[in-house]
Amino acid sequence: MLKSPMNYIGGKYKLLSQILPLFPSDIHTFVDLFAGGLDIAINIHSDYIICNDINHYLIGMYVEMQHMNIDALLRRIHFTINEFALSKTNREGYIALRNRFNAEHDNIDLFLLICYGFNHQLRFNNNGEFNNPFGINRSSYNEKIENNLIAWHPYLQQMHFVATDFRNIDLQNLGPRDFVYADPPYLISCGSYNDGKRGFEGWREQDDLDLFTLLDQLDDRGVRFALSNVIEHKGTINTHLNDWRRRYHTHFLNANYANSSYQYIDKTANTKEVLITNY
């Protein structure tokens, strides 16, 4: 299984071995409504892959990487690392790069900010400026990330990227041979994209309800879907989700986040992570 070089908050790499066997094996068009770090999409076999995320900076970065050949991409990454003397300890270099990104919005600068930023977070303030602090002594562009990037890059070529709210994506042409995967922010266990309006909309109860409606509509048309979510976290239950899921199939996953960087999920909390499918 391929690992995305993004180390994305809420990324599904650790759950891939449990999730992928629950997916259909015959997929014509695969749509990832909340593609994030692409951990799922790069591991899918399908004729046509559509990856959507509301974060247009993230999608813009993937599109640029898709159009660069890997040698040019690596040269550019190493050039910028030297230019700003980026390292695990050089906070000033990181801040200078962050200032340049906020002025010029260069996509590869953004990739490096994610590599060197605290917990690899993609975090923006209300003015749309990238504001993740430096990941001192922990985060860097390293050999592991480079190897993941090299293995991952060819798979970008087969993807079609969209940057919009999940409610706006056109799914009218989908039919029974197609498959929609939804991995939204979880209402009761928040990632940093979900703790208010940091340049992007937060995630609220109404968003959950709108997503359930969209998935019900797909089900009415015979389109297969799978939804990742958390039913219970630290004693809080997502009651709408818990009611809605009863008309479909719920697969309980073993969400062992110990040793992971996804700190927003408390390792000791009783977290019931599920995959809900209509097939």
Ligand SMILES: C[S@@+](CC[C@H](N)C(=O)[O-])C[C@H]1O[C@@H](n2cnc3c(N)ncnc32)[C@H](O)[C@@H]1O
């Ligand atoms: C849990 S993450 C997805 C992680 C992804 N499955 C992976 O493995 O890396 C949720 C994603 O939903 C995106 N998002 C949040 N609100 C959205 C919306 N209204 N429409 C589309 N995407 C949204 C966030 O930017 C974030 O990347």
